[in-house]
Amino acid sequence: SQKIEQNSEALNIQEGKTATLTCNYTNYSPAYLQWYRQDPGRGPVFLLLIRENEKEKRKERLKVTFDTTLKQSLFHITASQPADSATYLCALPNTGGFKTIFGAGTRLFVKA
């Protein structure tokens, strides 16, 4: 069955550094991949979508890569700020292409 793996351990970094989060998936080849941000007590918020024919996508301080050979996506936040502290979820379409599977997320803490 399809599986998404995100590092369950929290990532602690210093303000100004680049945060890199990893999403690995198995048993399938998705047409696209998404990243969402979730703050405590709130619903997830969509950040970026990257398609299988795109190697990299950027939005302001965010950068996402998608390596379909390694079955991995990397999510980077450059010049990180304490306000970037949140849980980041990776999401992929199910094989039916309609339902979405979410990873459990990685918690990021940015210290001032």
Next chain:
Amino acid sequence: NAGVTQTPKFQVLKTGQSMTLQCAQDMNHNSMYWYRQDPGMGLRLIYYSASEGTTDKGEVPNGYNVSRLNKREFSLRLESAAPSQTSVYFCASSLVARGGGETQYFGPGTRLLVL
């Protein structure tokens, strides 16, 4: 636009009680979803509705029923609540992006405790 709204925000139930979680979206999206989120397990799909008048089971549908009342509203019902249904419930609606890819918009969640 309010986006996706959910009521109630919090609820405490006793085992065996029933309740309905309400969800509405004002973005004219065709598809709507109900998820539950438990610590360490991520979001799990309970039911979804691809369009008004249709509903389908997701990964964890047992113990739940849904109604797609109209294009805006999608409710989730627990007929006989069990402690295992203690969770945070999120409603979402989705938009298909230009070029493909379905982006979901989430409500603020309902925190449910079943004693």
